[in-house]
Amino acid sequence: MTTTDTEKSLRLAAWAQNTAPSPMQDMLALTARPGLISFGLGLPNQELFPREAFAEASSSVLLNKPHTLQYGPAGVMHTLKASIAELMKGRGVSCTEEEIFLTTGAQQAINMLARLLLEPGGQVVTEEITYPGFLQVLEPFAPELLTVPTCPQTGMDVDAVEALLQAGKRPAFIYSITDGHNPLGSSMSREKREKLARLAREYGVPVVEDDPYGFLSYADVSLPPLKALESEWVFYAGSFSKILAPGVRIGWLIVPAALTQKLSVVKESYDINTANWSQHSVAHYMESGKLTGHLELLRREYSARRDTMLQAIASYFPAETRAEKPSNGMFLWAELPEWVDVPQLLRDAVEQKKVAFFPGQAFDTPGNTKGKHGMRLNFSNATHEQIETGIKGIGELIEAQRAALGQS
């Protein structure tokens, strides 16, 4: 034997050695405390899940279709794809079933696209404040992030994207959360949508449009997704997590048909295929026609909660606070005065007021500090009463910080 007496320790891949638990995980642990009002996570309201209709759909497919519990081909299920194509038509996107690829949620959709498009050390365009789950996807690639500014009203700075492309940059892709931005709540202006779609086409650089919130629109007139403006160079990721339920884990990609063959290889290597059972249950639910009414319910309920939260912020937060009214999604971004210590505010809020939110710095891309004075507030999960109580409590803690600092 040539073994040594030195202690052996497990060797991890380099990228994994310093990987820390994500802020989302910390928040999940935090919000598990009983009685806590959570504006922290991006949770849909579980009281609104269509549980009975879904139980009916699930039982029906289980009892009538034995293959519901069998394996199926990766990314493919005819009836669900047909329903998704119909759903997308309502947003101005026309696509064939061959362009749709089914996934286990939008997170997997984005992950799989990154796997196909990105080389280790490659370049990606992202906003200075963005969804941390996307940065987690990128981590093993150690990419070069080309960050552009973003505006709480009109979204990503598309002129800055153009400048990068004009300077010769050819990133693997541009990442965009066009509607109901996580965490900013912003939706991109029409002019920016048109320009970004044009840039993708003209430079041959794909835009990955991450759109879990596009169907949760509270505006009288909602704008078309990028995918509706440019069919070839925009790769669209959709999800049933926010419009039906996250627990079913079904999402989809709309991409050029040639790419779905590559995606099926990645999908097989990841998890063989999405649960046939979930796919069939969602398809059955979609065919019942009940999603339309359910979306109307969600829009009504969530926009009312958003308004309650905005009103509470106006009542209890310092007058200098900037909070935009989001036209989509489930997040509201509040920009607090610079003298507020946001991480301390979170600790005090959890301990003293039993309320949680997400500190803005958790959404900064590496090297940026734009989120430092911000907070992301989820308005879909809590009741109106909880929103009133929670925002009031946070407001009192901000006033306490002001008093301690001697601010006037």
Place this chain on the structure above:
Amino acid sequence: MTTTDTEKSLRLAAWAQNTAPSPMQDMLALTARPGLISFGLGLPNQELFPREAFAEASSSVLLNKPHTLQYGPAGVMHTLKASIAELMKGRGVSCTEEEIFLTTGAQQAINMLARLLLEPGGQVVTEEITYPGFLQVLEPFAPELLTVPTCPQTGMDVDAVEALLQAGKRPAFIYSITDGHNPLGSSMSREKREKLARLAREYGVPVVEDDPYGFLSYADVSLPPLKALESEWVFYAGSFSKILAPGVRIGWLIVPAALTQKLSVVKESYDINTANWSQHSVAHYMESGKLTGHLELLRREYSARRDTMLQAIASYFPAETRAEKPSNGMFLWAELPEWVDVPQLLRDAVEQKKVAFFPGQAFDTPGNTKGKHGMRLNFSNATHEQIETGIKGIGELIEAQRAALGQS
């Protein structure tokens, strides 16, 4: 504008540019033909799925537990982990809930471990004939495969593994399908299990034990998995796909507790978490105590089909055919005489006899041709009558090849 007039085409990551559809995908397309008898894919028998009990479990959790459709923490669900720990105890593995990490099936479990353990270009020990879904996992890493011989009776050549380690190789991990090997059907001998567990410990090199078939044991006395022999350096991947249903997509890892924190970061970046709904439904089914009886049913039904297939092979295949009797799983490997053209046999079988199997070469690791004269036959999916008909048909085609070659 600095755009050019040259045609723009999508750039894929280097590894993805030449990725071809997998043989599994071709087989799935092939077996979709109506009326085809399939020994090709690793399908459990869908007539045996406990659909009514499962529909009851699913409805019960949906109607009684609103959070069933909500997000949940990555890799964690208390009651399901408790049931899995109990299940593993029956195989001689004692583990805590902290060592269990829930995944979307064993494929994802293996993929996530590779992501954590393997560097691009790193080394992995594998058998010369192995599960292609594992090679798909490795593809983006372009690893150096250290292949060792494998025996249809006693499994992986563990002496060859020792020789690699003695020569100074320190692979990221050793990949082992200890029971009911896919595609060979072999189960590792007791002596080899003990030695491989010892090597892992002594050299500090993890063994990834991929065990979808260990619970489908047809022997009077089944051997313990490697994990029962070495708790720290064996990482165990289990699955409900073959013992309950693949359509639920639930699997698990048993690893040192420190690793589960890293796994949760990977899991979040992959797909946030496994469907809460599936997890709760499986947990509810497990708590009903019905899995024990279901496993007995599967063992009885599958071993009877295995025996029917072996009998048919003895009756209809050339006398020189070598076919081992597997003690676990759902595959039987037949080694045909060298004069048989196996790929041609498959084409003829599909066209003339409406029966499919998997040609052995699909399981060769790159550079090996040991599988050239073999065929993998799945015996769990077909009826006894289909097995008789299908094997007889293939036998006739082999005889036709013999006649055409003038073999005696």
